[in-house]
Amino acid sequence: MTTWTVTPEPYDSPVAAALWRAYYTEVSDRYYLLHEGRRTDPAELEREVTGADWSELTLPKGRLLVARYGGDPAGSAGVRLLDADTAELKRVFIREESRGRGGGPALVRAAEDTARELGAVRMVLDTRDDLTEARALYARLGYEETEPHNEDPYAEHWFTKTL
Numbered sequence: 001m002t003t004w005t006v007t008p009e010p011y012d013s014p015v016a017a018a019l020w021r022a023y024y025t026e027v028s029d030r031y032y033l034l035h036e037g038r039r040t041d042p043a044e045l046e047r048e049v050t051g052a053d054w055s056e057l058t059l060p061k062g063r064l065l066v067a068r069y070g071g072d073p074a075g076s077a078g079v080r081l082l083d084a085d086t087a088e089l090k091r092v093f094i095r096e097e098s099r100g101r102g103g104g105p106a107l108v109r110a111a112e113d114t115a116r117e118l119g120a121v122r123m124v125l126d127t128r129d130d131l132t133e134a135r136a137l138y139a140r141l142g143y144e145e146t147e148p149h150n151e152d153p154y155a156e157h158w159f160t161k162t163l
Contacts, residue, residue: 002070004103006110009066009076011054016064019076023093024049027131031154034130056080057090063114067094067107074098077107079114082124087115087163089125092134104137116163123163126155 009016028040028048057064062080066073075094079087089111094103115123125143127134135157139145143159150158 002101004067004069004074004101004106005071006065006067006107008114009064011057011064011078015066015073016054016076017049019066019073019093019095020052020054020091021049022095023076023091024052026093026096027128030130031128054078060118063118065107065110065114067103067110069098069101069103075103075107077111079111079118079123081115081118081120085120086122086124087118087120089115089123092125092137099133104133105141108137108141112161112163121163122160124149124158124160126150126152126158128154129156 024045025040028045032038032040054064056062057078057080062078065077065079067075075098077092078090080090082088089108092104092107094107112123125138126149127138138159141161143161146158146160148155148158
């Protein structure tokens, strides 16, 4: 039986880079297809992927987690402290070919454990309206929709959960 494992990963590793690229490709394409009827311009995607700075996903203020399915990298999530009590869940992603096998819940639960280890008692996150699978996952895992906690121009839904 194939199983999921979730472990910390350096934010700048080749595995992380491949998962960042897959994440950005999917969420960007979904956005542009919905709003403009086109896929992401490759140059724009490259700027986003190479320009993103995820160095805050390092101890003591954060961590990048990679989910592996049967040993193969299949997803990732970031956790970063916003203050002493609050962590933010960032960029939860499971590759399409690995979805529906329990990876999302395993990854989010591992992120919650990481947030607790960092001292947080509350997790917050934001997501978009078109990411319906993500919103359903968060609701199943006990996250409640709240008022905005940031000014991200792409965020349309904000969630929180007491850890």
